[in-house]
Ligand SMILES: *Cc1c(COP(=O)(O)O)cnc(C)c1O
């Protein structure tokens with residue numbers, strides 16, 4: 001058992017925009033600020049960074065996660081994923097140092113598990129018996145797994161025909177109730193939100209849920225521990241914008257707590273958010289110099305299904321992370337994404353899902369273009385790409401591009417193979 005030096009009074013639930021405060025355990029009775037309608041966030045009002053000595057991964061940081069009683073924790077040993085140094089790709093891209101934080105190694109194969117372990121633990125702490133989410137795939141797989149482990153009902157809404165095979169298989173295996181919505185992700189989330197806002201017995205677990213963000217922030221703690229310092233740049237794919245805001249929140253908390261390896265604000269990383277060209281409202285807002293609004297994409301399209309989102313709920317937090325860190329945002333084409341996916345797998349042995357290859361596609365793009373200020377600075381820096389999900393989730397996307405000569409048939413004797421090999 002872990003000692004709990006933390007108390008409820010050490011945390012605060014407030015509006016991200018107007019700073020209105022709320023009772024933290026009331027979350028779920030409302031999902032947005034009841035005054036201005038914006039997103040809510042959890043803040044720590046007392047600095048404390050102990051860390052469990054007996055656990056690895058997300059719950060190592062139990063002291064800074066707002067669950068009051070650790071008997072409520074629902075865990076599958078998520079987190080503590082590998083930080084893999086990628087010298088081969090770094091060399092190709094002309095970078096001094098490139099690491100991949102391989103989040104595909106989490107229990108259900110994506111970073112969503114970091115958030116779900118906290119989100120579902122909180123649901124149990126608050127007495128919920130039912131959970132719901134809208135999902136491009138990974139959220140439903142993760143929520144399905146944690147809900148089944150907790151013994152509660154799980155309902156997932158997915159855009160019909162727009163999610164990867166492996167992810168549907170997971171949701172089915174975990175016993176989630178699956179509803180295929182005739183529309184896109186944004187439509188699915190609208191329906192799920194309406195249901196949960198009306199029915200206070202079902203907890204909505206999309207990434208607007210600030211408890212999920214509290215779990216996802218641990219990716220920053222781990223990167224700092226694994227490197228012994230903060231990276232100079234963190235490049236990651238952006239869909240709804242929850243993950244980039246969570247990672248940035250984690251780094252800021254380390255700094256505020258006086259973590260030795262982040263001695264000054266200057267040693268915080270620049271956050272670089274990458275979207276797919278056909279679903280890039282946050283990147284386009286950044287490129288246009290906007291911070292206070294985005295223009296949603298009505299009919300988003302990319303084969304990187306995890307980031308096929310036109311109306312990202314956490315856009316405000318995501319843009320804040322990008323601007324406050326001195327980072328940037330950009331978009332890449334699907335072709336660039338699939339090329340990067342193959343590069344990472346064939347040069348480093350890391351098979352990530354398409355969305356997760358977007359950061360590598362971006363690094364390739366700026367390396368090719370050469371001579372931008374960003375690339376010149378990045379060349380000599382410590383760059384970490386968060387590769388958010390496992391390639392095994394979406395085999396179809398990869399197999400689409402396979403040519404017959406990559407899958408030759410031979411007769412069952414060594415001689416015929418010898419001929420081909422010669
Ligand atoms: C959910 C997801 C993303 C996008 O994360 P956001 O928090 O929505 O920005 C990126 N990649 C993968 C594999 C995902 O599952």
Ligand SMILES: [Zn+2]
Nearest residue numbers: 015018033036
């Ligand atoms: Zn508000």
